[in-house]
Amino acid sequence: MGDHDGEGPSERATDGGLKAYFLQERPMLLRLLTARLHSAEEAEDVLQEVWLRLSDMTSAPIAQPGGYLFRIANNIATDRRRSALSRRQREQDWMDVHGDAGATPGAETRLLAAERLRQVDTTIASLPDRTARIFRLYRYEAMPRRSIAELIGISVSAVEKHLQAAYRLLHGLSMQDDIGTAKGQGR
Amino acid sequence: MNMATDTVLREAIDWHLALAEGDSERWHDFVDWLEADEAHAAAYDRVVLDDALLGERKAERPPTPITLQRPIAPDRPRRRRAPLWGAAIAATIVGGVTVSTLIRPAAGDPYSIEAPAGQSRTVVLDDGTRIQLNGGARLSLDHTAPRVAMLDRGEALFSVHYNAATPFRVEAGGQTIEDVGTVFDLVAHDRGLRVAVAEGSVAFHAGDANASGDRIVLKPGMALRSDRAGEAVLSRVDPAAVGGWHRGHLDFDNARLADVAEELGWSTGATIRVEPALAERRFSGVLRSDRGADDAVRSLAALSGTRPVRTASGWTLDGGGAG
CATH class of the missing domain: 2.60.120.1440 (Jelly Rolls)
Structure with a gap:
């Protein structure tokens, strides 16, 4: 499906421009949301929300409006997945024990989150120094890859390799042949 | 099977990283990938939800006791009695x-x-x-x-x-x-x-x-x-390992040194004090309580970098004289 105007001549838009982009990308946005939420109905719902957000937006010009729109839609989908999953998790945990509702909403999820963050800290601490530093800058300081590259004095694609390695380890994958061999294309 | 799962997970991670700065063409390709297999959406969920969790971490905050909601009424009935x-x-x-x-x-x-x-x-x-x-x-x-x-x-x-x-x-x-x-x-x-x-x-x-x-x-x-x-x-x-003290094994994970000393005392019968300045130091490791108090205290001291000093009533762990 790669036949759309990737980086159009003027990928920069104000809110009016964003709405035009929205209308143009609507079918693809809908596909994205349906695939993520497993529900055409909820996808339509999120699409509405994206549209409303665009209406509230100030008219500062935005680079890469296409990517921007998809990111908004995708982030809303992620939020919805999170609350759906934690709700289901809670119900499931409680059902396992009591076959009935009753565990305190939230508390258990928050504790599990705290435990996951502790695991992440341990994993990050076990990374090579440079990889750990890059990950922290990227994820906790929200520093763009280009800035990290400049700060550390390596290429942007090397920064990406480090991030890839860190994320792989966080998900229990081996990080072999990620660092150092900056050649092989990931996928 | 496992290999396939790992591959999908790798792809999901690559997408997650690529999309942060991706243009619309990238996103179109991503939608194709998502739709290609149910497992793709599941793997992507896993990566992106986990990452959203990290986003809640304020930079460099240590992890995180959370505060639980206690009951509101201060004058609780002692407890409800069974029939x-x-x-x-x-x-x-x-x-x-x-x-x-x-x-x-x-x-x-x-x-x-x-x-x-x-x-x-x-x-x-x-x-x-x-x-x-x-x-x-x-x-x-x-x-x-x-x-x-x-x-x-x-x-x-x-x-x-x-x-x-x-x-x-x-x-x-x-x-x-x-x-x-x-x-x-x-x-x-x-x-x-x-x-x-x-x-x-x-x-x-x-x-x-x-x-x-x-x-x-x-x-x-x-x-x-x-x-x-x-x-x-x-x-x-x-x-x-739960309840390992019963078999003479005390397993600690990131426990306060003062608590470790107290619990070691329970199992061995020894009175073990910890210098107040060291009370909050953290200890992880396994101690044997079935070889006698002296052995256990020396192990704890060695593993925690403290010095065991005999006292009239038992032991004190301190930081080692001047240091």
Whole structure:
């Protein structure tokens, strides 16, 4: 499906421009949301929300409006997945024990989150120094890859390799042949 | 199969990183990938939801006791009593045990059981519930409330006989553990409690079980430390190692040195003090309590980088003279 105007001549838009982009990308946005939420109905719902957000937006010009729109839609989908999953998790945990509702909403999820963050800290601490530093800058300081590259004095694609390695380890994958061999294309 | 899962997960990670700065063409390709296989959306979910969690971390905050909601009413009724039909319950006590009557106004017919320092005790209740007390522990029970216990201090391993109608409840450190047929270890400190689950599951209540505080369901391999204010930290443990003190193995994970010393004292009977400046130092490791107090204290000192000094009453761990 790669036949759309990737980086159009003027990928920069104000809110009016964003709405035009929205209308143009609507079918693809809908596909994205349906695939993520497993529900055409909820996808339509999120699409509405994206549209409303665009209406509230100030008219500062935005680079890469296409990517921007998809990111908004995708982030809303992620939020919805999170609350759906934690709700289901809670119900499931409680059902396992009591076959009935009753565990305190939230508390258990928050504790599990705290435990996951502790695991992440341990994993990050076990990374090579440079990889750990890059990950922290990227994820906790929200520093763009280009800035990290400049700060550390390596290429942007090397920064990406480090991030890839860190994320792989966080998900229990081996990080072999990620660092150092900056050649092989990931996928 | 596993390989395939790993490959999909790798792809999901690559997409997640690529999309942060991707243009619309990238996103179109991503949609194609998502739609190609159910497993793709699931893997992407896993990556992106986990990452969203990291986003909540403010930079460099240490991890994170969370504060649990305790019940609101300050004048809680002491506890709801079980129906009197269980009045004839009696504890079978294995070994010589101190039994004394507690002064607890609201309770019907209370008694307590204490294990001397350095010696464990086993209590078997009429319903088959078995409670092993570590040295120095004190447990309060009540003949009129056979499914309620209070761990006043120390550590105990509970193997609870399940009864759907009347869950077994243990109070400790101002909080409540409600058990639904399981094996769990419980430590009561002045500051709060620690519970670890070996089998089955337990519900932890911040405060009284009958009131409206937070409740957390703990599964095998989960441990929870909570202080009286409701600050709680969840961690993972090896279910097989839960209650290991009973076999002479004390397993600590990131525990306060002062707590480690206290618990080692329970098992060995020794009085082990920790210099106040070192009390908050963290300790992880396994100590043997079945080779005598001296051996255990020296191991703890060596592993924690402290110096064991004999005192009239036992041991003190200090920082080592000038250093």
